[in-house]
Amino acid sequence: MNQPVTRASVYAFYTDALQRGRNTAENLQAATSERFNTLLESITEATPRTALDLGYGAGTYTIALARAGFDVVAVDQIPCDPLLRRLDGAGDWAHRIEPRQCLAEDFTIDENFGVLVAKDVLHYLARPSVEALLTSAVAHARGENYHYLEVFTAITRRSADGQLLRIEGEASYSPESFRRRIQRIYQGWDLTLLWSKHAEQDSRTGLNCFEAIRATVIAANQAA
Template identity: 75%
Template sequence: MNELVSKASVHAFYDEAIQQGRNTAENLQAATSERFNTLLGSVGVETPRTALDLGYGAGAYTIALARAGFHVTAVDQIPTDVLLRRIDGAGEWGRRIDPRECLAENYAIDEDFGVVVARDVLHYLARHDVEALLTNAVAHARGGNRHYLEVFTGITRRAADGQLRRIEGEADYSPDSFRQVIERIYDGWDFTLLWSEHAEQDGRTGRNCFEATRATVIAANNRAA
């Protein structure tokens, strides 16, 4: 039987890790990925200069977007003062960041964001919340939009004693079920769906505590506004 881990304990873990600046097994303090950098460099004048970063964590993607000229709404369940301290004194690009303390699933997408980023957060949500967020983001897109998603599928978690673990209410997508969701929601968009195997080690035992297939979605709304 799987050990059930509460969402509250997961929220508390990330709250503490981000506030203390710790780099966890999943590399919370990592720089932006080459795939994202390529997407950001390809954005044209047709893309609105507004962005949404769902689950911004340590803030690397939020900061990259702001430096690139986007006005960024940065959403996470952690206190906003962590990000505000990081960008204090940053100048003009720092003033383009609007941090919001909010669970990703509770954030109502009701405007046209030129770029939407959601990295390593959607798999924690219930499936209906994942699909509602993405559906709303697509519904409000007017043209030239870019979405960048990294979502873990086919997840296996283990405690230090080897017992299987599952997080309360998580989406639990298989690679195939997630692909079907993306094909349905991003109908009419140009998108690329990339797959890579991912594993994280328990620092105490050296054994894998997390294994998954990471899905990277790079989607472009090239329909006329």
């Protein structure tokens, strides 16, 4: 049986890593992906200049959106201090960012965001929370909207001594179960769903401590 990892310990791990500016096996400090960059460059003025970044982490995607002219609500459970330090003395775009310390599943989506980003966060949530968040975002979408999601499915975690681990309450999607839910939630949207294998190594042992199939979702609502 998988050994449970508490959500409190996950929170403590990420809070410490981001407060100290440390990178991790998952590369928290990585630049925005080429897929996201291509999407951002393709967005026209017809898209509302508002954005939501759920689980912003180090703030890289939040900053990219703000620099592109979006007013960004940046939501994460960790304290806002690390992001605010990155913004200190930054350009005129920094005023477009509104950080909020909040669990992603507790954030209420009740307005139209032109762009929604959720990278490497939704798999930590319970399935009903994932689906409620995305359903609400779709329900409030008006005009040309874009959602960019990166979600891990088929996850295997191991401790340094090889024990299987799981995080309490996480979605635990298989690729097929995630595909079905995304297709149902985004009915009527132009939907691109891409898959790639992902692995992270334990720096102490050199062995894989995390393996998964990463789903990249690019959903476009181009209704007038």
